[in-house]
Amino acid sequence: MSERETLIFDAQSALIATAANRFADAVYRAQQARGTAIVALTGGSNGIGLLRALAQTPPPDRPAIDWSRIDLYWGDERFVTAADPERNAGQAFEALFDHVPVDPDRVHVIAASDGEFGDDIEAAAAAYAEQLGPGIAFDVHLLGMGGEGHINSLFPHTAATAEKTLPVVAVTDSPKPPPRRITLTFPVINRSREVWFLVSGDEKAEAVAAAHRGADPLDWPCAGAQGTERTVWFLDTGAASQLPT
Numbered sequence: 001m002s003e004r005e006t007l008i009f010d011a012q013s014a015l016i017a018t019a020a021n022r023f024a025d026a027v028y029r030a031q032q033a034r035g036t037a038i039v040a041l042t043g044g045s046n047g048i049g050l051l052r053a054l055a056q057t058p059p060p061d062r063p064a065i066d067w068s069r070i071d072l073y074w075g076d077e078r079f080v081t082a083a084d085p086e087r088n089a090g091q092a093f094e095a096l097f098d099h100v101p102v103d104p105d106r107v108h109v110i111a112a113s114d115g116e117f118g119d120d121i122e123a124a125a126a127a128y129a130e131q132l133g134p135g136i137a138f139d140v141h142l143l144g145m146g147g148e149g150h151i152n153s154l155f156p157h158t159a160a161t162a163e164k165t166l167p168v169v170a171v172t173d174s175p176k177p178p179p180r181r182i183t184l185t186f187p188v189i190n191r192s193r194e195v196w197f198l199v200s201g202d203e204k205a206e207a208v209a210a211a212h213r214g215a216d217p218l219d220w221p222c223a224g225a226q227g228t229e230r231t232v233w234f235l236d237t238g239a240a241s242q243l244p245t
């Protein structure tokens with residue numbers, strides 16, 4: 001039975017600090033249980049803030065992360081050139097992975113528009129699906145969320161959000177720029193053991209409330225993501241402000 005946990009913090013910094021401690025713990029538990037931890041990362045201020053926090057010296061009660069036994073994937077990526085500062089992967093490397101000993105063979109970035117597949121976004125999406133392999137289950141899938149409820153590049157009332165089979169799709173008309181993106185879809189997100197939402201700001205409150213009342217994911221994509229074991233909402237008071245008390 002999947003559990004939902006909703007944690008509310010006074011400040012974004014406290015949200016990120018707690019998420020970082022829980023992340024280290026989840027990685028440690030996964031590595032103990034299965035030898036490796038498989039995680040899906042997200043961009044945005046909280047997703048990158050979490051990585052920055054993990055780059056700092058850990059507090060004494062946080063387990064040290066064995067970076068050599070972690071498989072890294074991304075929930076979505078902007079289909080821009082490798083050097084474009086908009087790339088989630090580039091931001092993640094700058095924040096953390098340039099500074100810790102990850103195994104390059106376990107870092108699964110989504111292709112850039114000047115990468116192996118050139119400008120062929122469909123080929124890049126198909127290659128990412130190959131990299132995931134059949135039946136992948138992330139130990140933790142991190143998610144940021146937009147004010148209209150988008151997660152990864154799953155926007156309201158779009159084919160990507162309605163996708164029921166393919167694990168990865170190309171988006172070519174994203175309502176939020178840049179228009180071209182590659183995203184994981186619900187069939188793979190919802191095989192994750194744990195799904196964590198990292199959400200701050202009043203402008204996210206309506207979407208947070210919609211997800212908590214079980215709205216239609218086509219209207220509010222955030223309502224469609226759940227972990228098989230646990231779904232955790234890390235919220236600041238602004239983002240939580242429309243939840244029933």
Ligand SMILES: O=C(O)[C@H](O)[C@@H](O)[C@H](O)[C@H](O)COP(=O)(O)O
Pocket residue numbers: 042043044045046047144145146147150151152176177198199200
């Ligand atoms: O791909 C994008 O355009 C953004 O990265 C976006 O999906 C972001 O992750 C969320 O809007 C949450 O962002 P914040 O954490 O900054 O609120």
